[in-house]
Amino acid sequence: MHKQEAAVFMGDILSKKLVTAEGKTLGHVADIQLSDGPEYRITALFFGGRGWFYRLHLLNPFVSRKLLSNKPYVVSWEDIERIEQHAIVLKPGCPRQSSQTELADP
Secondary structure (H helix, E strand, O other): OOOOOOOOOHHHOOOOEEEOOOOOEEEEEEEEEEOOOOOOOEEEEEEHHHHHHHHOOOOHHHHHOOOOOOOOEEEEHHHEEEEOOOEEEEOOOOOOOOOEOOOOOO
16 A cells, blocks of 8 residues: 655745644744755755855855855754644654754755
């Protein structure tokens, strides 16, 4: 039996609060990473202040001077337990990596 997948709209995810299973707020979703088409799938969420700076390319001047990393805070889509009205809740024990994760360039 195949797991049924539901359609998710970007507007339902962007800016939503990201919380751990224990209720700790990690930040707000700033951007979404998608797999290649034609069937685009969410692979990761960028979150927190660094996620917004990354999305808007505001970190580039600092990265070029090696003052900051250009990697935003991210969580794998596989770590998402559920999407609620005002928050996205992670599975228990996630995120497995609390800071930066290597991802493909968005």
